[in-house]
Amino acid sequence: MAPHDDGIEVAEETMVAEAEKRPIVTIVIVIAMQTEALPLVNKFKLSENHDPVFPKGVPWVRYHGIYKDLNINIIWPGKDSVLGVDCVGTVPASLVTYASIQALQPDLIINAGTAGGFKAKGACIGDVFVACDVAFHDRRIPIPVFDLYGICARRTFSTPNMLKELKLKVGKLSTGDSLDMSPHDEASITANDATLKDMEGAAVAYVADLLSVPAIFIKAVTDIVDDDKPTAEEFLQNLVAVTAALDQAVTQVVDFISGKCISEL
C-alpha cells in the first residue's frame, strides 16, 4: 500500500466533488429476494437483461430499464443453483455489489429489502426505514482493534433533503447471516443500538465504501424480533404485504432522486 501522493489526492477530491454535482444517471438497486424485487421490476417496467455483465455460471440477475431520466438496474443474486432458494446473506450481497459496481459504474447504490424490527426501538410491522448507520452483529473477534473491524460500524451516506421531504423513519441497521437471533447476536445488536436487523446491509455498505460509491439502505419491517412470535413464521406471513410498502418507499426515493445530483440528496 503505497502512500498517497498529495497532488493525486487533491485531484481525486476535486473529481469526487465534481461527480457529486452531476445529475444522477445510473442506479444499482441490490435486492436479496425475488419476492422483494419483482414488484419493483414491474413498477419501473424493467426487463431481465441477458447481456454478459456478469460472468458465466453465476445465478445473478440484472433487471434493467430507463425510468424517468434514470438508468435503473435491479440486481438480484438469483437462486442457488443446487437448492433453488434465493441467495440471501452477506457473501452473495457483497459479490453482486462488487460485480455491479465494476460492470455498471453506478452513481448510487440502493439496498432495499425486508428486515426484522425492534418494537422497543419503535418499529412496527410494515414500517419502512432508511438506515443511518450499519454494523455487523455476528463477527465477534475479541482481539483489540480486530473487534472493531468485525463490527465494522459506519454511518451511511447522508441524505438530509430526502429524509425531510419523504418523511421516512430513520434507524440503525445491524446485519448478520442468520434469520434467527442467538443470545450473542442479541447482545451485539443491542450494543449496535439497532432498530433493524437484516442479512445484507452492512456487507453492501462495506463494498460500496470500498469502491467509493454512495449507498442508501431502505428496509421494511416484516417481523418484530423482540416479541414472542417465531421470526421465520412472522417473516413468511408478512413478506408479500410488507413488500408492497417497501415498493412504495423505493419508488418515492427513486422519484425524489430523479433529476438531482448526489450533493442534493
Added chain:
Amino acid sequence: MAPHDDGIEVAEETMVAEAEKRPIVTIVIVIAMQTEALPLVNKFKLSENHDPVFPKGVPWVRYHGIYKDLNINIIWPGKDSVLGVDCVGTVPASLVTYASIQALQPDLIINAGTAGGFKAKGACIGDVFVACDVAFHDRRIPIPVFDLYGICARRTFSTPNMLKELKLKVGKLSTGDSLDMSPHDEASITANDATLKDMEGAAVAYVADLLSVPAIFIKAVTDIVDDDKPTAEEFLQNLVAVTAALDQAVTQVVDFISGKCISEL
C-alpha cells in the same frame, strides 16, 4: 435463468475435461493474514505486484512470481484502510477470490491459513490438514431448504494422489465470521462434524464453485477450540510458529502440483 441447451452443455463438459488434462499453470493462493502470507511470499520469491488487476481503492495485495513452472499469485485482502488490521472473514475472502478468478483465470485456488482445531476430533497445535468438506456454522436460517443453503455444506475438490503422497491429515472444516465460539456456533460445528474451524474457507469454496475453479484448503491448527485456554490468546501465541508448519505444507503441495494437471491431483 434460461434452460441449458444440451449441445452447449456437452461442449462445456468436453472443455472442462480437456482443461483438466492440461498442465496446471496459474495458481491463486488466498491467504487472509499478512503474517501467514509473508513466509510463503519469501519462499516462492514473489514480489508485490502493482499492476492494476484490482480496482482502485481496494487494499487487496497480489504477490506474484514464477516458481518452477508455475505462475503463482498469493492474494492477501490487505489491511483495513481505517483500522489497519488484516481484512479477515468471509466477505473480503469471497471478494478477493472472485476478483482474482476474474483477473487471473487460475487453474487452481489454494486457500491456506490457520484454524482452530478440535482435540476430540484428533487435532493438535501445529497439525496441518487438508479440508475434505467445508460448511458454514453461523448462517442459521430456520426455513426448510434455506437452512441447507445457510450451511452450504460441500465436498471440496478431490485430490487422492496428493493426499497419498504427502501424507497430509484430512478433516472437515467449518467456517464462521467470529474468532470465538458461541453455544449456537458449537452446535452447528458439531452438526457439521468439523475437525477445523476457520473464518474464510467455506466462502472461498462458495466462490470457487460458482466460477467452476477447483479449490484446495490447507489449514494449520493454531489453537485448540475444545480446551480451557482462551482462543484469542492461544491463537496469537502460536500464530508465528504454526505459520512455519503451514508454509512447509503449502510448499509441499505446490511442489507436488508442479508439472501435473488437475486430473492428476
